[in-house]
Amino acid sequence: MDPVQYNELTRFLKDHKLSFEKQNGKQKKKFLTMAQHFVWEKEELQRKTEKRRVKVIQNFQVIPLLQVLHDSPTASHAGINKIFQVVQQRYYWSQMFEDIRNYVKTCDDCQRRGGLQKNNVIHLILAKAPF
Numbered sequence: 001m002d003p004v005q006y007n008e009l010t011r012f013l014k015d016h017k018l019s020f021e022k023q024n025g026k027q028k029k030k031f032l033t034m035a036q037h038f039v040w041e042k043e044e045l046q047r048k049t050e051k052r053r054v055k056v057i058q059n060f061q062v063i064p065l066l067q068v069l070h071d072s073p074t075a076s077h078a079g080i081n082k083i084f085q086v087v088q089q090r091y092y093w094s095q096m097f098e099d100i101r102n103y104v105k106t107c108d109d110c111q112r113r114g115g116l117q118k119n120n121v122i123h124l125i126l127a128k129a130p131f
């Protein structure tokens, strides 16, 4: 989440204060509708989903988080969908899927392995073909 939105939400949820340009009209309505999905709890901004509350991740936290979920020895370069599943259960920011996809796609190790996997798939298809 970008810092402006994060600060506005935090300020509103903690102190019930609206920024100047959101004190009237459409902007206010839009902001209040959006703010309904969020809570301030345990000193962090959380987003309410159907089943649970998840932590809101700020822009500067996205890459460090993906590094842990993808590059760490226990993560062993998990794939896009696997990371997305984990992220979805615990965190929220806009463009989650895109960010994860871009991160995995630009990972050096994965690009090398991706090439290998492609070859394997081709072999598999050829082996299964009836001719």
Ligand SMILES: [Zn+2]
Pocket: 070, 077, 078, 104, 107, 108, 109, 110, 111
């Ligand atoms: Zn990787």
